[in-house]
Amino acid sequence: MRNGIDRRTFLKQTGLLTAAAALPMGLVEIAWGKGPGEKFTFAYISDAHLTHIKGTEFVQNFDKGLRKAVFEVNFMDPKPDFVVFGGDLAQLGKKEEIDHGLEIMKDLTLPVKWVIGEHDYYLDLGKYWQEKVSPLTYSFDHKGVHFVVLNSILTDDSWTNTRWPTPEERMRQMARLDNPNGSPFMVKDEQIAWLKGDLAKLKKDTPLVVLSHSPLYKIFKPWNFWTDDAERVQAVLKPFKNVTVFHGHVHQVLYNQIGTISFNAFMSTAWPWPYPVSYSQIPNKVPDITVFMNRADPFKERDGTGWGHIDEAGGKGFAYHVALWENSSRTVAKDTGMGKPADTRYQAPQDRIPPQTHY
Amino acid sequence: MRRSREWFVVAAILALCLTLPARADEFTKDDLKKWSDAYMSAVKEGEKWFHSGEIGGNTVSCDMCHPHASNTHPETYPKFQKQIGKVVGLRDMINWCIQNPQQGKPLAADDPKMYALEAYITWERRGVKLEPGKH
Numbered sequence: 001m002r003n004g005i006d007r008r009t010f011l012k013q014t015g016l017l018t019a020a021a022a023l024p025m026g027l028v029e030i031a032w033g034k035g036p037g038e039k040f041t042f043a044y045i046s047d048a049h050l051t052h053i054k055g056t057e058f059v060q061n062f063d064k065g066l067r068k069a070v071f072e073v074n075f076m077d078p079k080p081d082f083v084v085f086g087g088d089l090a091q092l093g094k095k096e097e098i099d100h101g102l103e104i105m106k107d108l109t110l111p112v113k114w115v116i117g118e119h120d121y122y123l124d125l126g127k128y129w130q131e132k133v134s135p136l137t138y139s140f141d142h143k144g145v146h147f148v149v150l151n152s153i154l155t156d157d158s159w160t161n162t163r164w165p166t167p168e169e170r171m172r173q174m175a176r177l178d179n180p181n182g183s184p185f186m187v188k189d190e191q192i193a194w195l196k197g198d199l200a201k202l203k204k205d206t207p208l209v210v211l212s213h214s215p216l217y218k219i220f221k222p223w224n225f226w227t228d229d230a231e232r233v234q235a236v237l238k239p240f241k242n243v244t245v246f247h248g249h250v251h252q253v254l255y256n257q258i259g260t261i262s263f264n265a266f267m268s269t270a271w272p273w274p275y276p277v278s279y280s281q282i283p284n285k286v287p288d289i290t291v292f293m294n295r296a297d298p299f300k301e302r303d304g305t306g307w308g309h310i311d312e313a314g315g316k317g318f319a320y321h322v323a324l325w326e327n328s329s330r331t332v333a334k335d336t337g338m339g340k341p342a343d344t345r346y347q348a349p350q351d352r353i354p355p356q357t358h359y
Numbered sequence: 360m361r362r363s364r365e366w367f368v369v370a371a372i373l374a375l376c377l378t379l380p381a382r383a384d385e386f387t388k389d390d391l392k393k394w395s396d397a398y399m400s401a402v403k404e405g406e407k408w409f410h411s412g413e414i415g416g417n418t419v420s421c422d423m424c425h426p427h428a429s430n431t432h433p434e435t436y437p438k439f440q441k442q443i444g445k446v447v448g449l450r451d452m453i454n455w456c457i458q459n460p461q462q463g464k465p466l467a468a469d470d471p472k473m474y475a476l477e478a479y480i481t482w483e484r485r486g487v488k489l490e491p492g493k494h
Contacts (some may be wrong), residue, residue, distance in 0.1 A: 041486060051417075051418060053417055053418055059417050059418070059419060061419075061460065107458075165419065177422065177423075177426040178422055178427045221398065222426075222427065223426050223427075240419035271423065271424055272424075272427040273424075273426070274424075274425065274426070274430040276429075278429040278430050278482075279426070279427045279429040279486050280484060280486065281427070281483065281485075281486075295430075297442065298424075298442075298455075298456070298459075298460065299442040299459075358430075359432075
């Protein structure tokens with residue numbers, strides 16, 4: 001799937017200077033076009049995977065990632081309006097891990113909107129998360145944009161309730177990404193019905209942002225980079241002219257456009273996942289338009305990890321800034337002149353660099 | 360007398376031949392299956408260790424960064440590993456991971472676990488052409 005425009009045209013259309021693309025994140029100005037909605041910024045932190053070892057000992061590597069993101073968000077100037085946490089605060093859903101995460105996140109000076117991930121959910125089916133962190137499914141409005149938060153990591157009832165002998169075993173099974181005994185993520189009937197009801201009164205030109213943990217489209221089922229009933233969710237969103245889905249789970253730069261819906265993946269603060277193109281035995285549906293992030297150097301603990309922020313301009317578009325701690329930052333933007341999101345620096349094939357080749 | 364000794368020698372050689380194992384080029388389909396099964400049980404053992412939180416010292420398992428052993432690139436080893444500064448083999452990177460992100464003790468080169476891990480990692484990369492030295 002070709003992007004359709006070259007970099008020069010894109011830069012002209014968005015008014016973005018070549019030099020600006022190399023500036024520190026946050027100073028890149030996007031020239032917004034015409035459309036409803038006021039521009040604002042929100043930050044995101046996702047996929048912390050805090051891992052309890054024993055007693056008060058946690059895996060330091062993952063603690064460091066989350067602490068660094070919190071520290072840096074607090075230094076943003078101007079401050080974003082709020083922070084989204086994209087799911088997988090814990091690794092095995094333990095109270096110790098969720099509490100440890102809340103302790104680190106409480107240093108944020110901004111309100112947090114929480115999305116649950118499967119690593120938070122499958123030990124007790126979201127009970128502790130709902131007590132201490134957040135509801136699982138909710139919506140809110142902000143400066144003309146309607147935000148919807150979905151619990152997109154459900155799965156079928158028998159796998160959830162009767163397949164495994166203990167909650168710990170169920171959690172361990174769901175925690176394994178390449179699990180032959182895994183079960184695909186789903187939004188399911190009840191939430192889809194809730195979504196229809198939630199959106200029913202909105203005008204079709206209301207900009208929508210959907211926050212979920214799993215991608216609301218199908219990329220690679222063996223790693224649950226997948227939502228089984230994605231098409232049904234997309235059908236509910238389809239009548240709206242301006243929809244953006246932000247999701248976690250994949251721990252990599254990944255973006256796509258399906259009809260009127262743009263999809264963007266949050267980075268993980270903990271570790272990068274490979275792209276599915278790197279597993280040679282099973283075909284994948286990694287979107288063609290994604291310009292891959294650089295291959296991670298395992299000797300650099302924070303390589304392939306990061307956080308970011310979104311300049312959201314409602315009907316006018318968005319700019320999704322990815323702060324990568326060991327790489328140059330990336331910006332994926334979409335304005336009203338473009339049919340799909342594009343990287344502001346590397347989208348054209350002649351602008352790619354060798355570290356973006358994954359095999 | 361001489362004739363009977365000849366016959367004795369012939370009979371002795373014949374008897375010896377019948378009791379010797381099959382010659383080296385005469386392995387059977389059953390042999391092939393037996394040896395393949397032995398390899399696959401090493402693959403299975405390797406898969407177990409690859410997905411085990413006990414391979415290192417901090418519960419982090421290999422599959423957490425390498426689902427289906429992806430991004431291990433066994434087909435490129437030996438190679439100049441820029442971070443180590445010399446040409447190394449796959450098992451050197453396995454041990455680097457065990458010692459560093461997994462905070463554990465390195466495996467001896469001839470540890471059965473090491474062979475099992477290598478068997479699993481290469482099995483998941485079967486069919487991919489060899490490109491030794493590739494970064």
